[in-house]
Amino acid sequence: MYPKVIKPFFDFFAALIGLIIASPVFIVILIILMIEHNGKPFFKQSRPGKNERVFKIIKFKTMNEKKDEHGEFLPFHMRITKFGWFIRKYSLDEIPQLINIIKGDMSLVGPRPLHIEYLPLYNETQARRHEVMSGITGWAQVNGRNAISWEQKFEYDVWYVDNQSFLLDLKIILMTIEKVLTRKDVNASENDNMPAFKNVKVQVKK
8 A cells, every 4th residue: 555555645745845845946056057058957868667667857967968079978077067066966966856756757765767778688686676666765875876786786676676665765765864964875876977787697586
């Protein structure tokens, strides 16, 4: 009952209240980024959520679009702006994902939605991370985030799928708040400063 009824209800109202409370900060960041990025303050990208349904994740834009002579984007550290670095440092770039929650694309807590091209690379066990709604934060994020391997992250994700509960979600939210305030393990997104997931040596678990 909790995942299907109580959690969606809680997510919607918590995100709505959170967006209202954060609106002054949201508006200030929005104005600065509109100036910095020529009227394009948001980063949007297709990501797979529950049951691999694709949606557009929304975040504040923290990098410019500079490319090299071959038309490829420059490395992360060469594109992130000073203000972008600042809002990432305090996880403020994640605020627009509250809109994703209100729309029903995401939850407050769940496995992070990753790139679509990773979908065919998951083994049978790893693919179970899509049995639940994706989240802004999750069990993997409060247990190492970018300091652990992709395989360890997916193990945490699947563990969460099998142990999801209100008390666990509350614990993850409180741990996330602590990490944001202490800036522990808060360092950009999973896709910007980690090697791409390849899964070339991981076997399917029976």
